[in-house]
Amino acid sequence: MSWLWPVDASAYADHVDLLLGGFTVLIVALSAPVFILMAVFAVKYRRGRVADRRHPVDNSVGLETSWALIPFILLLGFYVWATWLFVDLHRTPADALEIDVVAKQWMWKFQHPGGQREINTLHVPVGTPVTLRMASQDVIHSLFIPALRIKQDVVPGRYTTLSFTADRPGTWHLACAEFCGVDHSVMGGSFVTMTPDDYAAWLRTADTDATLAEAGAALFRSHGCSGCHGPSATVHAPPLEGLYGRPVPLEGGEVVTADAQYIRDSILLPRSQIAAGYPPIMPTFANQLGEEDVLRLVAYIQSLADARPEDRP
Template sequence: MNRFSLWPQAASEQAARVDLLFIGLLVISGAILLLVAGLLLVFCLRYRRGSSAPRGLLPGFLRRDVEIGWTTGTLFLALFLFWWAGATQLRAKDPPAGALEIHVAAKQWMWKARHPNGAREINALHVPRGEAVRLVMTSQDVIHSFFVPAFRLKQDVIPGRFTEMWFRATEPGEYRLFCAEFCGTDHARMGGTVTVMQPEDYARWAAAQPQEENLAEEGARLFTALGCSGCHAPASAVHAPLLAGAYGRMVHLADGRTIRADEAYIRDSILQPKRDVVAGFEPIMPSFEGLVDQGDLQRLVAYVQSLRGEAAR
């Protein structure tokens, strides 16, 4: 039987920080409300019609000090709140190194998850408690939004782009997953569950799933099938950038800019290769726009990510 609660359950590290920020804003707003209401009440009683309270002008220095005081106080309070909220949000953007990476694809009207060992889920997501989990997400049709209230996390999932979020669950259990962006007729039915398990239970669950090729292995086969290895292989006669160890590095471009080789850069290099040409190379790569779908892009990006350690061999 569910107990009535005025406060939603918190089941992640991010939830604790968001709740603290919300409580802080609530306390500050309540204090300002009480101060203003109290001053109004005092002034209404003291300066009511017929009272003997003095109504002359305040001395000039007092008027100036009051103006400077409340303006400065309001400014510093606004700057403090901006810093606090901004720091909380920025901290939630960068996942720690070694986070468990799970790929999520949104589609009317379901969530499809793919684990590193190839295990697949639909409208469900199993994660270990206490471990950082990084979700790399894309949409196959329209804009969706991945929302888990117990984690205090919401991230738009956009077609033609990779978006990501990360969390560290703290409480085992099942938590509701929603789509928080209107996405069509059955938007209200697009949901699921996030199951947080003890690490040993998650390991047993993952081992019991059907063993399939993971995204990187599927990406390697697709990489060869599309002919990409004919240019990017080390022994290729074509002068093209090598991909081993490229993911995550800073890339110098022909126009003088420098950009990090992240998921978005790899995706754009596949679909719009002439936009960000690597310095020292000719723009000879053809576009694969229309030849690969969002699922293929996820596979190819995962394959390039898997090559990050090969540069050291």
């Protein structure tokens, strides 16, 4: 019955459908008596009809109170329910498969951890939590996957994330839900959910030269980053081994977490957050690296989360 109700590919989509259906029933139940009585009174008291048009005072405190209190409690319950779904959507699972997404006019570019790259098509395994780390190359976009009932804006200058777990194999539609230019309407593609075995087979057949972290390591060397951040560097720069996910004291006394956003800003906007105890000598790579390259560097630094300076070759 997809013509009557859109298909779904996750348990979260079922929860959203149930919320929407329940809220629709509530609104109809609250508004139907008003419209029904309007029609009844319009007929009963129409001009020329014999009817008792006196207005005797008939106060019912219980009826008036319940008419206000019961809808308020029901609506408050739906507010709590919707808030729970919102919080659940933005909760990132610790063991999620991380896939990088770069949006640009007018296409979606996906990068898997193993280095597999796709344009306007996203393959994911069913039953596995997936987190999309998304960046925009130009303007605001919004990734919308109707079968999952989820949508997330992709904003220039910062990372946004979207987590989900698909539970049904199939091919579904994805689109951009934010007007992003003249070809916004064609900025779509396919969302392909596969069994874990089929997904593993697809990964093996997809073309790739190196993993995302290995590609980041190559960029790290080719752009001279190892000259300052390497173990044998003479420049006083922060070590990157064990950095990802750790607290970083800043020059002004603030402490931030070295997440993907912090690393991106340190590469493209190095003067925005200067680590305490280090001179502000980091050059900007804003005109040399695109969002895809930065995501590869982030993946490389993330791969060093459990390493020590002496472990790097």
